[in-house]
Amino acid sequence: MAIAKGASAQSTMSRVSKPHVVVIGGGAGGATAARYIARDGNGQVDVTLVDANKTYQPCFFSNHYLAGDRDFASLDHSYTTLEREFGIQVVQDTATGIDRDAQKINLQKGILRYDILVLAPGIDFVEGSVNGWSLADQNQMPHAYKGGEQVRRLKSQIEAIPKGGIFAIVAPPGFYRCPPGPYERVCVVANMFKAINPTAKIIIADPKPVFSKMGLFREAWKKYYKGMIDMNSDVDMNTFSVDPQAMTISVDGETIKVDACNIIPAQKAGQIAHTAGIVEDGWAPVRAQDMRSRLDENIYVLGDAAAQGDMPKSAFSANSQAKVCANAILHRLTGAALGPSEFQNTCWSLLAENDSVKIGATYKATSEKIARVDGFVSRRRESAELRKNTYEESLDWYSSITADMFGP
Ligand SMILES: Cc1cc2nc3c(=O)[nH]c(=O)nc-3n(C[C@H](O)[C@H](O)[C@H](O)COP(=O)(O)OP(=O)(O)OC[C@H]3O[C@@H](n4cnc5c(N)ncnc54)[C@H](O)[C@@H]3O)c2cc1C
Structure with missing residues (x-):
């Protein structure tokens, strides 16, 4: 049950008997997980999303801003839809510590208790x-x-x-x-x-x-x-x-x-994963079938912070992992039907005006890791028309994936 300082007594009472999932990190992985758990949980699970910032400003497509392709404001995503339409309690605060035995999170401004914790803090630098x-x-x-x-x-x-x-x-x-x-x-x-x-x-x-x-x-x-x-x-x-x-x-x-x-320095899992003590060799090892930490059965780790196997660290990967993870958490908490542990990723890159290339793959869980199944990559000397289509595909991807993360 969430007991953030400042949370209203009414919201505390109405949530008292439900399992409580806390998601730390409202980026590509965390926002998707919070949204899918709240949406598909049909009111049986309370979801709290904690992020240090009021809005999310992604790295993905930041190069399009550098290119002059889009303005800065278009890279600003609010949590309002997650709050209003999906009933997620959004807390703007920084998680500073995790007591895994007591299942408690220390925030700068309070304490949260969790039944299940999803960590999606992205990266920090070495x-x-x-x-x-x-x-x-x-x-x-x-x-x-x-x-x-x-x-x-x-x-x-x-x-x-x-x-x-x-x-x-x-x-x-x-x-x-x-x-x-x-x-x-x-x-x-x-x-x-x-x-x-x-x-x-x-x-x-x-x-x-x-x-x-x-x-x-x-x-x-x-x-x-x-x-x-x-x-x-x-x-x-x-x-x-x-x-x-x-x-x-x-x-x-x-x-x-x-x-x-x-x-661009060497990287490691976001600091809170280290503080929680669930990191080995810089990243948080997880089981491929559900993104559950290999070091704590009540914690799941998504996106860039996870050591999962073959998937590159991308927003698309984080979003794909989050959906598998959300389904696994709902299966565990509510008995919801369990879907397949299958994943996908595509990364587009802008080379010049109307000229983009892409690389992508599908993946599945094995007992050892998330393993690549098959993939594709743009070829050299492709036609200008094909490259323009790839560029336009990347714009459509950005619109649809940010809607999938933050609503509507
Ligand atoms: C230049 C560039 C271009 C990219 N282009 C693409 C692309 O085209 N396609 C693609 O798929 N990916 C792309 N990426 C990669 C993509 O941005 C990341 O892989 C993705 O954002 C990872 O998602 P995440 O959820 O793990 O972390 P993030 O999206 O970084 O989210 C982490 C969130 O956690 C919050 N947080 C961290 N610690 C705490 C804490 N202690 N308490 C509270 N909140 C906390 C942060 O504020 C942040 O909002 C690009 C990255 C860069 C740098």
């Missing part, structure tokens, strides 16, 4: 993964990898680059949110430069030797942005460093003055 940079430097060198104001800041810094100036982007290693995201960002920045600053250059420092949709991105860089991009792959991050005050990067012993710099 401090020290880029020499010379820490979160305290995010205003000088933004990450812009959690949506919101950081993205707006990055855009204004890029727009302010002087004629012939340099933009640097540091890509992350290992498992991270949206594998093609940094390279799509390179495309949209290069495209912006072509229009307003054609002699400006982009330096990429990437600790990886290969990356998602590499052939497609390289083809686009050659076709649209020839001579603008200096790609440094397989960079040794032990010797790489940045200086946010001096606005320099040092790669392979050479120090370069830059005009704007996007640092």
Whole structure:
């Protein structure tokens, strides 16, 4: 039962006998889970959704904002429909601790009790993964990898680059949110430069030797942005460093003055998953059939924070996992029929105006992990018409998936 400070006595009394599911994190995974549990629970389950922010500003499609394709306000999603139409209690607060034995959550402004806890806190950054940079430097060198104001800041810094100036982007290693995201960002920045600053250059420092949709991105860089991009792959991050005050990067012993710099650090599960003690090797291991934590049977973990197997860390994946998880929770709490543990994902990337590519797959649960079944990826040298269709498909996807998460 929810006992948040400030919750009305009436709402407390009317909810007293029902199982209580608390969802921490109102993003792609958490909002979907809250909505489907409340909607399909037919009033048999109380659902509380906790998010640190009043509205949700996604990372997905933030590159379309950088590209000038959409305005900032269009990336703002409210929880009002979840509250009014689905009866979800939305609490704007930050979870600071979880007492797993007592099934209690400490918020900054109160305490919540849960029967089932769904954690969907997204990512946090690994401090020290880029020499010379820490979160305290995010205003000088933004990450812009959690949506919101950081993205707006990055855009204004890029727009302010002087004629012939340099933009640097540091890509992350290992498992991270949206594998093609940094390279799509390179495309949209290069495209912006072509229009307003054609002699400006982009330096990429990437600790990886290969990356998602590499052939497609390289083809686009050659076709649209020839001579603008200096790609440094397989960079040794032990010797790489940045200086946010001096606005320099040092790669392979050479120090370069830059005009704007996007640092995308190494990543780990959102901090609250670590605080809860359900993380191993940076991410929260879950059972593939229902996203239940392998370390606590009353906690489920969704989206980027989960170590689930083959699915990339994407909004589409989080949304797909949330539906399987919601169904499993309702089966457990109310005896609802159990559906199949099948998942899907597609990630679109914008290369230039009306030119998008995609990669996607279907997945199923095995005893070991969420395993890839089959997939597809756009091909090189596709027709302009096909690429335009793919771009339009991506716009439709954004509208439909955000409606699936936040209503109506
Ligand atoms: C540039 C870029 C482009 C992308 N493009 C795509 C794309 O085209 N397609 C796609 O599918 N994905 C894309 N993604 C990835 C996508 O944004 C993430 O994978 C997705 O948002 C993950 O969902 P999530 O629910 O795990 O986390 P999030 O959506 O980040 O939600 C986490 C929520 O938890 C809240 N939270 C965290 N900790 C606490 C706490 N302690 N207390 C209260 N609230 C808390 C946060 O405020 C946040 O609202 C992109 C990402 C980036 C960076």
